[in-house]
Amino acid sequence: MIEEIKQDAEERMRKTVASTRDSMARIRTGRASTALLDHLSVDYYGTDVPISQVATVAVADARTLTVQPWEKHMLSVIEKAILESDLGLNPATAGEVMRIPLPAMTEERRVELGRVVRQEGENGKIAIRNIRRDAIHTVRELLKEKEISQDEEKAVESSLQTLTDQYVGQITEVVEDKQKEVMEV
Incomplete structure (x- = not known):
């Protein structure tokens, strides 16, 4: 007992x-981390799913994240979710890859x-x-x-x-x- x-x-x-x-x-630090986007979800065929389930999120360098969706049409949906979040990030889309530079704090x-x-x-x-x-x-x-x-x-x-x-x-x-x-x- x-x-x-x-x-x-x-x-x-x-x-x-x-x-x-x-x-x-x-919690955001000066360094890029994939955990920064973990709590964001996007609409995927009527269901809210985490970004990590519709795209590959990677750290390009100390101050840049890259997001590569598995389906091209998800790029704009992911970009909208990031812009609407309270993270203060401005993603830049180049072809099929989205680059997210992290501004200095x-x-x-x-x-x-x-x-x-x-x-x-x-x-x-x-x-x-x-x-x-x-x-x-x-x-x-x-x-x-x-x-x-x-x-x-x-x-x-x-x-x-x-x-x-x-x-x-x-x-x-x-x-x-x-x-x-x-x-x-």
């Missing part, structure tokens, strides 16, 4: 760290994105602490029902705290790495 609680908490914490990493990947924009990165990290840490709280609550319920001893409860709380510290540390590392990336000129 206790092991199941700890395993469940650890699994949920691992997923939280992965989710935080994913949300960080979507201003210092003000970098600072703003740094705040967004910190906030995303804080949200991840809060989620991990909530997972710990839920697990400890479950353990205390077991103690009330006399299914475990106080010593076992303290041991589980201690190991949950260790897990929490470990995963909060991972999120801190992700945030620090992303902030360095954002502040790079």
Whole structure:
């Protein structure tokens, strides 16, 4: 019973760290990244699908993405989706390939994105602490029902705290790495 609680908490914490990493990947930095377009979808025969399912998205160089749709008529649809997004990108179509130059970020924009990165990290840490709280609550319920001893409860709380510290540390590392990336000129 206790092991199941700890395993469940650890699994949920691992997923939280992965989710935080994913949300960080979507935050634009000075470098080109295919993750920048991951959340954009286009209309493909009446169905909304991610751009990556109708085209090849690649990094041409540090400041340029290329998008090559598998069907030529999708070029204008993809271009429209990129222009309507809040990314501030201006794609240029050349034949069957779309080039998307990433404009250099201003210092003000970098600072703003740094705040967004910190906030995303804080949200991840809060989620991990909530997972710990839920697990400890479950353990205390077991103690009330006399299914475990106080010593076992303290041991589980201690190991949950260790897990929490470990995963909060991972999120801190992700945030620090992303902030360095954002502040790079």
